[in-house]
Amino acid sequence: MTTEPNAVVLDGSSLKALAHPLRVSLLGALRRFGPATATQLGQRLGISSGSASYHLRQLEKAGLVTDDVSRGNARDRWWRAAHRVTELRGEDMDPADADAIDEYLRSVAASYTLVLQQTVNERATMPPDWRDAMDISDYLLRLTPDEAKTLAVRLHAVVREFRYDVPENRAPEDAERVTVVLQILPQPQGALEDGVTEDDPS
Template sequence: MTTDPNHVVLDSSTLKALAHPLRVALLGALRRHGPSTATLLGQRLDISSGSASYHLRQLEKAGLVTDDAGRGNARDRWWRAAHRMTEMDDRDFGDGDAEVVDEYLRSIASAYTRQLEQTVNARATMQPDWRHVMDLSDYLLRVTPDEARTLAMRLHAVVREFRYDRPGNPAPAGAEPVSVVLQILPQPVDEDPS
Protein backbone atom coordinates (compact mmCIF):
# COMPACT_ATOMS: atom_id res chain seq x y z
CA MET A 1 0.00 0.00 0.00
CA THR A 2 1.35 3.43 -0.95
CA THR A 3 1.99 6.33 1.41
CA ASP A 4 2.46 8.80 -1.47
CA PRO A 5 0.01 11.71 -0.92
CA ASN A 6 -0.29 12.10 -4.71
CA HIS A 7 -1.53 8.53 -5.05
CA VAL A 8 -4.88 7.10 -3.95
CA VAL A 9 -5.73 3.41 -3.61
CA LEU A 10 -9.45 2.92 -4.10
CA ASP A 11 -11.52 1.55 -1.26
CA SER A 12 -15.21 0.71 -1.39
CA SER A 13 -16.47 4.31 -1.03
CA THR A 14 -14.00 5.88 -3.48
CA LEU A 15 -14.65 3.07 -5.95
CA LYS A 16 -18.41 3.76 -5.81
CA ALA A 17 -17.78 7.47 -6.38
CA LEU A 18 -15.69 6.71 -9.50
CA ALA A 19 -18.00 4.04 -10.92
CA HIS A 20 -19.47 6.57 -13.34
CA PRO A 21 -17.99 7.55 -16.73
CA LEU A 22 -18.57 11.27 -16.21
CA ARG A 23 -16.78 11.26 -12.86
CA VAL A 24 -13.80 9.44 -14.36
CA ALA A 25 -13.76 12.06 -17.16
CA LEU A 26 -13.99 14.98 -14.70
CA LEU A 27 -11.17 13.65 -12.52
CA GLY A 28 -9.08 12.93 -15.63
CA ALA A 29 -9.62 16.47 -16.95
CA LEU A 30 -8.55 18.00 -13.62
CA ARG A 31 -5.43 15.84 -13.57
CA ARG A 32 -4.56 16.54 -17.19
CA HIS A 33 -5.40 20.24 -17.41
CA GLY A 34 -5.20 21.46 -13.82
CA PRO A 35 -7.73 23.28 -11.63
CA SER A 36 -11.00 24.36 -13.20
CA THR A 37 -14.57 25.41 -12.53
CA ALA A 38 -17.67 23.31 -13.17
CA THR A 39 -18.55 25.68 -16.01
CA LEU A 40 -15.19 25.28 -17.74
CA LEU A 41 -15.21 21.52 -17.19
CA GLY A 42 -18.74 21.37 -18.62
CA GLN A 43 -17.56 23.16 -21.74
CA ARG A 44 -14.52 20.89 -22.05
CA LEU A 45 -16.60 17.70 -21.68
CA ASP A 46 -19.70 18.99 -23.49
CA ILE A 47 -22.00 18.65 -20.47
CA SER A 48 -24.01 21.17 -18.46
CA SER A 49 -22.27 23.03 -15.67
CA GLY A 50 -24.99 21.77 -13.31
CA SER A 51 -24.19 18.17 -14.16
CA ALA A 52 -20.44 18.83 -13.78
CA SER A 53 -21.06 20.53 -10.44
CA TYR A 54 -23.18 17.63 -9.13
CA HIS A 55 -20.59 15.01 -10.06
CA LEU A 56 -17.72 17.13 -8.69
CA ARG A 57 -19.51 17.28 -5.33
CA GLN A 58 -19.79 13.46 -5.36
CA LEU A 59 -16.06 13.22 -6.05
CA GLU A 60 -15.41 15.72 -3.25
CA LYS A 61 -17.39 13.60 -0.76
CA ALA A 62 -15.11 10.68 -1.63
CA GLY A 63 -11.97 12.82 -1.16
CA LEU A 64 -10.97 12.62 -4.84
CA VAL A 65 -11.30 16.34 -5.63
CA THR A 66 -11.03 19.40 -3.46
CA ASP A 67 -11.35 23.18 -3.57
CA ASP A 68 -8.44 25.03 -5.10
CA ALA A 69 -8.24 27.52 -2.24
CA GLY A 70 -6.03 29.98 -4.13
CA ARG A 71 -8.64 30.59 -6.82
CA GLY A 72 -12.26 31.48 -7.21
CA ASN A 73 -14.73 33.79 -5.58
CA ALA A 74 -18.26 33.62 -4.23
CA ARG A 75 -19.57 32.91 -7.73
CA ASP A 76 -16.97 30.54 -9.21
CA ARG A 77 -15.73 27.55 -7.25
CA TRP A 78 -12.46 26.11 -8.52
CA TRP A 79 -11.74 22.41 -8.20
CA ARG A 80 -8.52 20.41 -8.33
CA ALA A 81 -7.69 16.72 -8.22
CA ALA A 82 -6.69 15.62 -4.72
CA HIS A 83 -4.25 13.02 -6.14
CA ARG A 84 -2.24 12.55 -9.35
CA MET A 85 -2.81 8.80 -9.63
CA THR A 86 -5.49 6.23 -8.81
CA GLU A 87 -4.89 2.55 -8.17
CA MET A 88 -7.37 -0.27 -7.72
CA ASP A 89 -6.64 -3.86 -6.73
CA ASP A 90 -9.80 -5.90 -7.25
CA ARG A 91 -8.55 -8.39 -4.66
CA ASP A 92 -9.38 -5.70 -2.06
CA PHE A 93 -13.09 -6.06 -2.84
CA GLY A 94 -15.57 -8.81 -2.08
CA ASP A 95 -18.19 -10.43 -4.25
CA GLY A 96 -20.70 -7.78 -3.13
CA ASP A 97 -18.61 -5.12 -4.91
CA ALA A 98 -18.27 -7.03 -8.22
CA GLU A 99 -20.88 -4.93 -10.03
CA VAL A 100 -19.30 -1.66 -8.86
CA VAL A 101 -15.82 -2.88 -9.87
CA ASP A 102 -17.16 -3.77 -13.32
CA GLU A 103 -18.86 -0.38 -13.69
CA TYR A 104 -15.66 1.40 -12.69
CA LEU A 105 -13.67 -0.64 -15.24
CA ARG A 106 -16.26 0.19 -17.93
CA SER A 107 -15.86 3.88 -17.05
CA ILE A 108 -12.08 3.61 -17.41
CA ALA A 109 -12.42 1.79 -20.74
CA SER A 110 -14.76 4.54 -21.97
CA ALA A 111 -12.28 7.24 -20.91
CA TYR A 112 -9.41 5.43 -22.68
CA THR A 113 -11.48 5.08 -25.84
CA ARG A 114 -12.40 8.78 -25.81
CA GLN A 115 -8.75 9.79 -25.24
CA LEU A 116 -7.52 7.51 -28.03
CA GLU A 117 -10.09 8.90 -30.47
CA GLN A 118 -9.15 12.49 -29.60
CA THR A 119 -5.47 11.75 -30.12
CA VAL A 120 -6.01 9.97 -33.45
CA ASN A 121 -8.26 12.85 -34.60
CA ALA A 122 -5.54 15.38 -33.65
CA ARG A 123 -2.71 13.39 -35.23
CA ALA A 124 -2.68 15.38 -38.49
CA THR A 125 -1.96 18.61 -36.62
CA MET A 126 0.80 17.20 -34.39
CA GLN A 127 4.44 18.14 -34.85
CA PRO A 128 6.08 15.44 -37.03
CA ASP A 129 8.45 14.38 -34.22
CA TRP A 130 5.45 13.65 -31.98
CA ARG A 131 3.32 12.16 -34.74
CA HIS A 132 6.06 9.63 -35.54
CA VAL A 133 6.46 8.41 -31.94
CA MET A 134 2.77 7.62 -31.52
CA ASP A 135 2.50 3.87 -30.98
CA LEU A 136 -0.57 1.64 -30.85
CA SER A 137 1.05 -1.77 -30.47
CA ASP A 138 -0.56 -4.87 -29.08
CA TYR A 139 0.91 -8.26 -28.27
CA LEU A 140 -0.87 -11.53 -27.60
CA LEU A 141 1.19 -13.39 -25.00
CA ARG A 142 0.71 -16.69 -23.20
CA VAL A 143 1.53 -16.22 -19.52
CA THR A 144 0.51 -17.48 -16.11
CA PRO A 145 -1.22 -15.16 -13.62
CA ASP A 146 2.10 -14.82 -11.73
CA GLU A 147 3.93 -13.92 -14.95
CA ALA A 148 1.21 -11.38 -15.80
CA ARG A 149 1.67 -9.73 -12.38
CA THR A 150 5.45 -9.67 -12.91
CA LEU A 151 4.98 -8.15 -16.36
CA ALA A 152 2.71 -5.44 -14.94
CA MET A 153 5.17 -4.61 -12.13
CA ARG A 154 8.07 -4.35 -14.58
CA LEU A 155 6.13 -2.15 -17.02
CA HIS A 156 4.98 0.14 -14.22
CA ALA A 157 8.58 0.44 -12.99
CA VAL A 158 9.76 1.50 -16.45
CA VAL A 159 6.97 4.08 -16.78
CA ARG A 160 7.76 5.54 -13.34
CA GLU A 161 11.30 6.29 -14.56
CA PHE A 162 9.79 8.82 -16.99
CA ARG A 163 7.27 10.60 -14.72
CA TYR A 164 8.02 14.31 -14.82
CA ASP A 165 4.78 15.53 -13.29
CA ARG A 166 5.99 15.47 -9.70
CA PRO A 167 7.37 18.42 -7.76
CA GLY A 168 11.15 18.45 -7.72
CA ASN A 169 11.38 16.36 -10.87
CA PRO A 170 11.44 18.91 -13.71
CA ALA A 171 10.94 17.79 -17.29
CA PRO A 172 13.80 18.27 -19.76
CA ALA A 173 13.57 20.91 -22.47
CA GLY A 174 11.22 19.87 -25.25
CA ALA A 175 9.20 17.49 -23.08
CA GLU A 176 5.46 17.38 -23.67
CA PRO A 177 2.74 15.38 -21.90
CA VAL A 178 2.15 11.88 -23.25
CA SER A 179 -0.36 9.30 -22.14
CA VAL A 180 0.92 5.78 -21.52
CA VAL A 181 -1.90 3.29 -21.06
CA LEU A 182 -0.88 -0.10 -19.72
CA GLN A 183 -3.41 -2.85 -20.21
CA ILE A 184 -3.06 -6.50 -19.37
CA LEU A 185 -6.28 -8.01 -20.61
CA PRO A 186 -6.91 -11.73 -20.10
CA GLN A 187 -8.56 -12.94 -23.29
CA PRO A 188 -11.68 -15.13 -23.28
CA VAL A 189 -10.85 -18.66 -24.30
CA ASP A 190 -12.36 -19.48 -27.69
CA GLU A 191 -14.34 -22.68 -27.69
CA ASP A 192 -13.27 -25.24 -30.26
CA PRO A 193 -15.85 -24.97 -33.07
CA SER A 194 -15.40 -28.63 -34.09
Protein backbone atom coordinates in the same frame (compact mmCIF):
# COMPACT_ATOMS: atom_id res chain seq x y z
CA MET B 1 2.60 -3.61 -6.23
CA THR B 2 4.24 -0.34 -5.15
CA THR B 3 1.91 2.62 -4.74
CA GLU B 4 2.48 5.41 -7.27
CA PRO B 5 3.47 8.85 -5.97
CA ASN B 6 0.50 11.06 -5.06
CA ALA B 7 -1.89 8.17 -5.63
CA VAL B 8 -5.21 7.20 -4.08
CA VAL B 9 -5.95 3.50 -3.57
CA LEU B 10 -9.66 3.01 -4.09
CA ASP B 11 -11.79 1.70 -1.23
CA GLY B 12 -15.48 0.85 -1.32
CA SER B 13 -16.60 4.47 -0.91
CA SER B 14 -14.34 6.04 -3.51
CA LEU B 15 -14.95 3.15 -5.92
CA LYS B 16 -18.70 3.70 -5.79
CA ALA B 17 -18.16 7.42 -6.38
CA LEU B 18 -16.22 6.61 -9.55
CA ALA B 19 -18.62 3.94 -10.79
CA HIS B 20 -20.12 6.53 -13.13
CA PRO B 21 -18.60 7.45 -16.52
CA LEU B 22 -19.14 11.20 -16.09
CA ARG B 23 -17.28 11.27 -12.78
CA VAL B 24 -14.34 9.40 -14.30
CA SER B 25 -14.31 11.99 -17.10
CA LEU B 26 -14.47 14.92 -14.66
CA LEU B 27 -11.61 13.58 -12.56
CA GLY B 28 -9.60 12.82 -15.70
CA ALA B 29 -10.13 16.35 -17.04
CA LEU B 30 -8.93 17.92 -13.78
CA ARG B 31 -5.82 15.76 -13.83
CA ARG B 32 -5.09 16.34 -17.48
CA PHE B 33 -5.88 20.05 -17.79
CA GLY B 34 -5.58 21.35 -14.23
CA PRO B 35 -8.01 23.17 -11.91
CA ALA B 36 -11.30 24.38 -13.35
CA THR B 37 -14.78 25.56 -12.44
CA ALA B 38 -17.89 23.48 -12.93
CA THR B 39 -18.83 25.77 -15.82
CA GLN B 40 -15.50 25.22 -17.55
CA LEU B 41 -15.69 21.46 -17.02
CA GLY B 42 -19.26 21.41 -18.29
CA GLN B 43 -18.21 23.18 -21.48
CA ARG B 44 -15.29 20.80 -21.96
CA LEU B 45 -17.42 17.68 -21.48
CA GLY B 46 -20.61 18.95 -23.11
CA ILE B 47 -22.78 18.88 -19.98
CA SER B 48 -24.54 21.53 -17.90
CA SER B 49 -22.67 23.30 -15.13
CA GLY B 50 -25.34 22.06 -12.72
CA SER B 51 -24.66 18.45 -13.65
CA ALA B 52 -20.92 19.02 -13.37
CA SER B 53 -21.37 20.60 -9.93
CA TYR B 54 -23.48 17.70 -8.67
CA HIS B 55 -20.97 15.05 -9.74
CA LEU B 56 -18.02 17.09 -8.47
CA ARG B 57 -19.66 17.20 -5.03
CA GLN B 58 -19.98 13.40 -5.08
CA LEU B 59 -16.28 13.15 -5.93
CA GLU B 60 -15.51 15.61 -3.14
CA LYS B 61 -17.38 13.47 -0.59
CA ALA B 62 -15.15 10.54 -1.60
CA GLY B 63 -11.99 12.64 -1.21
CA LEU B 64 -11.14 12.54 -4.92
CA VAL B 65 -11.43 16.26 -5.69
CA THR B 66 -11.08 19.35 -3.53
CA ASP B 67 -11.22 23.13 -3.63
CA ASP B 68 -8.34 24.94 -5.29
CA VAL B 69 -7.86 27.53 -2.55
CA SER B 70 -5.41 29.52 -4.67
CA ARG B 71 -8.17 30.38 -7.16
CA GLY B 72 -11.76 31.38 -7.22
CA ASN B 73 -13.93 33.82 -5.34
CA ALA B 74 -17.37 33.94 -3.72
CA ARG B 75 -18.96 33.47 -7.14
CA ASP B 76 -16.78 30.83 -8.81
CA ARG B 77 -15.64 27.68 -7.06
CA TRP B 78 -12.52 26.11 -8.54
CA TRP B 79 -11.88 22.40 -8.28
CA ARG B 80 -8.70 20.36 -8.50
CA ALA B 81 -7.91 16.66 -8.38
CA ALA B 82 -6.81 15.56 -4.92
CA HIS B 83 -4.41 12.97 -6.39
CA ARG B 84 -2.54 12.45 -9.65
CA VAL B 85 -3.13 8.69 -9.89
CA THR B 86 -5.91 6.24 -9.02
CA GLU B 87 -5.07 2.66 -8.10
CA LEU B 88 -7.53 -0.22 -7.98
CA ARG B 89 -6.41 -3.31 -6.09
CA GLY B 90 -9.14 -5.83 -6.77
CA GLU B 91 -7.68 -8.46 -4.49
CA ASP B 92 -8.17 -6.11 -1.52
CA MET B 93 -11.76 -5.19 -2.34
CA ASP B 94 -14.91 -6.59 -0.77
CA PRO B 95 -16.58 -9.18 -3.07
CA ALA B 96 -19.77 -7.15 -2.62
CA ASP B 97 -18.11 -4.38 -4.66
CA ALA B 98 -17.72 -6.56 -7.77
CA ASP B 99 -20.45 -4.75 -9.72
CA ALA B 100 -18.99 -1.34 -8.83
CA ILE B 101 -15.54 -2.50 -9.96
CA ASP B 102 -16.95 -3.62 -13.32
CA GLU B 103 -18.82 -0.33 -13.79
CA TYR B 104 -15.71 1.67 -12.88
CA LEU B 105 -13.57 -0.31 -15.34
CA ARG B 106 -16.14 0.20 -18.11
CA SER B 107 -15.97 3.95 -17.47
CA VAL B 108 -12.16 3.90 -17.53
CA ALA B 109 -12.14 1.90 -20.77
CA ALA B 110 -14.46 4.45 -22.38
CA SER B 111 -12.20 7.32 -21.31
CA TYR B 112 -9.11 5.56 -22.68
CA THR B 113 -10.90 5.00 -25.99
CA LEU B 114 -11.77 8.70 -26.20
CA VAL B 115 -8.17 9.78 -25.55
CA LEU B 116 -6.89 7.32 -28.15
CA GLN B 117 -9.36 8.53 -30.77
CA GLN B 118 -8.55 12.18 -30.07
CA THR B 119 -4.82 11.53 -30.36
CA VAL B 120 -5.16 9.63 -33.63
CA ASN B 121 -7.38 12.40 -35.01
CA GLU B 122 -4.77 15.02 -34.07
CA ARG B 123 -1.80 13.04 -35.39
CA ALA B 124 -1.75 14.82 -38.74
CA THR B 125 -1.14 18.17 -37.05
CA MET B 126 1.55 16.93 -34.66
CA PRO B 127 5.21 17.94 -35.17
CA PRO B 128 7.06 15.20 -37.10
CA ASP B 129 9.15 14.21 -34.07
CA TRP B 130 6.02 13.50 -32.04
CA ARG B 131 4.35 11.63 -34.90
CA ASP B 132 7.41 9.37 -34.99
CA ALA B 133 7.38 8.93 -31.20
CA MET B 134 3.74 7.82 -31.11
CA ASP B 135 3.30 4.06 -30.74
CA ILE B 136 0.23 1.82 -30.66
CA SER B 137 1.24 -1.82 -30.31
CA ASP B 138 -0.26 -5.06 -29.10
CA TYR B 139 1.25 -8.46 -28.32
CA LEU B 140 -0.64 -11.74 -27.98
CA LEU B 141 1.08 -13.78 -25.26
CA ARG B 142 0.27 -17.06 -23.54
CA LEU B 143 0.86 -16.60 -19.82
CA THR B 144 -0.08 -17.99 -16.44
CA PRO B 145 -1.78 -15.63 -13.96
CA ASP B 146 1.49 -15.33 -12.02
CA GLU B 147 3.41 -14.50 -15.21
CA ALA B 148 0.84 -11.85 -16.12
CA LYS B 149 1.23 -10.24 -12.68
CA THR B 150 5.02 -10.31 -13.03
CA LEU B 151 4.74 -8.65 -16.44
CA ALA B 152 2.57 -5.88 -14.96
CA VAL B 153 5.06 -5.24 -12.14
CA ARG B 154 7.96 -4.99 -14.58
CA LEU B 155 6.12 -2.67 -16.97
CA HIS B 156 5.07 -0.38 -14.12
CA ALA B 157 8.69 -0.29 -12.96
CA VAL B 158 9.86 0.81 -16.42
CA VAL B 159 7.31 3.64 -16.54
CA ARG B 160 8.42 4.86 -13.10
CA GLU B 161 11.93 5.43 -14.48
CA PHE B 162 10.61 8.41 -16.40
CA ARG B 163 9.49 11.89 -15.38
CA TYR B 164 6.02 12.23 -13.89
CA ASP B 165 3.75 15.04 -15.08
CA VAL B 166 3.70 16.93 -11.79
CA PRO B 167 4.61 20.59 -11.15
CA GLU B 168 7.63 19.77 -8.99
CA ASN B 169 9.30 17.82 -11.80
CA ARG B 170 11.22 20.26 -13.97
CA ALA B 171 11.17 19.14 -17.58
CA PRO B 172 13.18 20.14 -20.68
CA GLU B 173 11.63 22.81 -22.88
CA ASP B 174 10.75 20.30 -25.58
CA ALA B 175 8.93 17.95 -23.15
CA GLU B 176 5.19 17.45 -23.65
CA ARG B 177 2.54 15.49 -21.79
CA VAL B 178 2.57 11.82 -22.82
CA THR B 179 -0.14 9.35 -21.81
CA VAL B 180 1.00 5.77 -21.21
CA VAL B 181 -1.84 3.25 -20.93
CA LEU B 182 -1.00 -0.21 -19.61
CA GLN B 183 -3.47 -2.95 -20.43
CA ILE B 184 -3.03 -6.62 -19.60
CA LEU B 185 -6.23 -8.24 -20.79
CA PRO B 186 -6.80 -11.92 -19.92
CA GLN B 187 -8.77 -13.71 -22.64
CA PRO B 188 -9.68 -17.18 -21.36
CA GLN B 189 -11.13 -19.50 -23.99
CA GLY B 190 -14.47 -19.58 -22.20
CA ALA B 191 -14.79 -15.81 -22.73
CA LEU B 192 -14.32 -15.95 -26.51
CA GLU B 193 -17.35 -15.10 -28.61
CA ASP B 194 -19.60 -17.83 -29.96
CA GLY B 195 -17.66 -20.54 -28.15
CA VAL B 196 -14.87 -20.48 -30.75
CA THR B 197 -11.51 -21.55 -29.30
CA GLU B 198 -8.06 -20.72 -30.57
CA ASP B 199 -7.66 -24.34 -31.73
CA ASP B 200 -10.79 -24.19 -33.89
CA PRO B 201 -9.67 -24.22 -37.57
CA SER B 202 -12.81 -22.46 -38.79
